[in-house]
Amino acid sequence: MQLKEIYRHYQAARDEKILLSFMGIVTQQLMVEYGKIINEQEGLSQNSRYLLFSVFVELTQNILRYSDDQLSPPPDGARGIGIVIVTESDKSFYVNSGNHVSAQRAVQLEKTLAELSAMNADELKQVHKERRRQGPPEGSQGAGLGLIEVSRRASAPPLFELRQTSEGRTFFSLSVVVHKH
């Protein structure tokens, strides 16, 4: 990297009001440390801070567990590669994540997120209840509740993109907004 690029990156990050961002190997420990930055944010209600923290944890743990670029398989300790960027505007925070996913997971994500984004709060509550009763779907390392809960905690339906890359892989981008009040 050229030296002048460092300032360009710094400037771009400041202009975008990036609260935190990290790219590369994502670990649980890293998430815990960055989570503290979120929990120290002011200018939002305690409930909103909880919502923001919870969206941050879910999106980051999704990279740990489901990124297609895994450095060591669970349960020894998941280490997935991805990017997390949290930005701020006057009224909201945005938690953005990106990582490669397997073709199989891409199909699941597309279907699940398309369904969830069309639901209102009551429908999301109902589908959460059904999932609690049914238990996790095959291939889930958690409760299968993650994206449902993220959708419920978001202030607007999450935006997502599954992009085919020139390397013939699929890159999953997700953006979730949480209002400050």
Place this chain on the structure above:
Amino acid sequence: MLSLDIAATEVTPRVWFDPASSCLTIEGESYPENVSEFYDSVFAWLNQALTDLTELKVNFYYAYLNTSSTKAVLDLLQTLDDVHRSGSAKVNVLWRYRAQIEVMRETGEELGEDFDLPFELEAVK
């Protein structure tokens, strides 16, 4: 034999049993990387304890609960609910939450609705 006291960490709650009040308390954060690894020891204790106890109070007071921990709580409540239904022990659940965190009250309400056992909510100011 029934003693239990698991210290809290940054990402796991303190879990302890008070024999005098027959009360199991789970209090703190819950978002470990491997949820079942942590909760397995709680289940092991619970299954053992339930062979002896005729009464058990369970207090939950989570500061934060991620979705895979929610699954563990569901499993705990299912075990307790089975005991309640069978009548082998009297079970009471108390879900405490910080009053300002509405989403924690909501989580408690919804979990309570999923089961038959006595389930109370308490806002902590």
